[in-house]
Amino acid sequence: MSAVDVPKESVKRTKALSGVTVLAGPTAVGKGTVSTFIRDNYPDVWLSVSATTRQARPGEQEGVHYFFKSADEFDSLVAEGEFLEWAVVHGINRYGTLRSTVNAAVAQGKSVLLEIDLQGARQVKEAMPEADFVFLAPPSWDELVRRLVGRGTESAEEQHRRLETAKLEIAAAPEFDYIIVNDDVSRAAAALVDLMGLTPHHIV
Numbered sequence: 176m177s178a179v180d181v182p183k184e185s186v187k188r189t190k191a192l193s194g195v196t197v198l199a200g201p202t203a204v205g206k207g208t209v210s211t212f213i214r215d216n217y218p219d220v221w222l223s224v225s226a227t228t229r230q231a232r233p234g235e236q237e238g239v240h241y242f243f244k245s246a247d248e249f250d251s252l253v254a255e256g257e258f259l260e261w262a263v264v265h266g267i268n269r270y271g272t273l274r275s276t277v278n279a280a281v282a283q284g285k286s287v288l289l290e291i292d293l294q295g296a297r298q299v300k301e302a303m304p305e306a307d308f309v310f311l312a313p314p315s316w317d318e319l320v321r322r323l324v325g326r327g328t329e330s331a332e333e334q335h336r337r338l339e340t341a342k343l344e345i346a347a348a349p350e351f352d353y354i355i356v357n358d359d360v361s362r363a364a365a366a367l368v369d370l371m372g373l374t375p376h377h378i379v
């Protein structure tokens with residue numbers, strides 16, 4: 176796998192705060208890790224809980240990590256227009272953001288964060304162009320490969336497939352308003368929270 180150039184950090188605000196921030200980025204860059212860190216350390220951020228057809232993993236709770244749905248339940252939600260966006264991610268499972276939960280949080284003045292994939296980010300951009308779009312980038316291509324391999328949750332074949340997708344996702348970085356490099360989880364989380372107009376406190 177040949178190395179590809181990764182984008183540099185760019186967090187200078189270029190548009191008005193909208194209350195909705197979309198975080199996307201390539202596989203294994205640390206989207207889940209940064210989101211979990213934010214959920215645990217920044218209660219002022221309202222982290223959207225997605226619906227998914229994938230199986231719950233040990234320790235995952237309904238309504239905290241995801242709303243777990245059967246394929247039929249997911250179909251009904253799609254048919255009823257309940258999704259702000261949804262996509263098939265990594266070829267198998269469907270994931271989507273429920274319109275009602277996001278709208279309710281926005282109406283209450285919450286700072287909403289959606290951690291979704293690139294296909295979903297593009298759909299939100301169509302529906303809510305005023306939202307803030309943040310791309311989470313790896314410090315380097317080699318580090319992204321190390322994180323994917325180090326996580327050890329995919330077969331070698333699946334890792335290869337995800338890295339091919341990651342190249343396309345990295346090429347889409349210019350579609351985003353801001354870029355945060357996930358070099359250090361607490362620093363990247365603080366940069367994101369700062370961008371969302373909230374006070375990033377320092378955790379020792």
Ligand SMILES: Nc1nc2c(ncn2[C@@H]2O[C@H](COP(=O)(O)OP(=O)(O)O)[C@@H](O)[C@H]2O)c(=O)[nH]1
Nearest residue numbers: 207225226261262264270271272290291292295
């Ligand atoms: N489009 C979209 N993607 C989502 C949503 N929720 C999660 N994802 C993406 O789905 C992918 C898989 O997430 P997850 O099931 O946690 O698996 P893991 O990232 O492989 O541990 C990640 O790329 C997430 O960004 C959503 O509501 N919509």
Ligand SMILES: Nc1ncnc2c1ncn2[C@@H]1O[C@H](COP(=O)(O)OP(=O)(O)O)[C@@H](O)[C@H]1O
Nearest residue numbers: 202203204205206207208322326357358359360
């Ligand atoms: N800033 C970081 N430095 C080093 N390792 C990281 C960092 N952020 C995440 N990781 C590790 O990289 C791997 C992929 O992170 P994960 O959150 O699962 O990625 P994603 O949700 O984007 O697929 C995990 O093993 C995680 O512990």
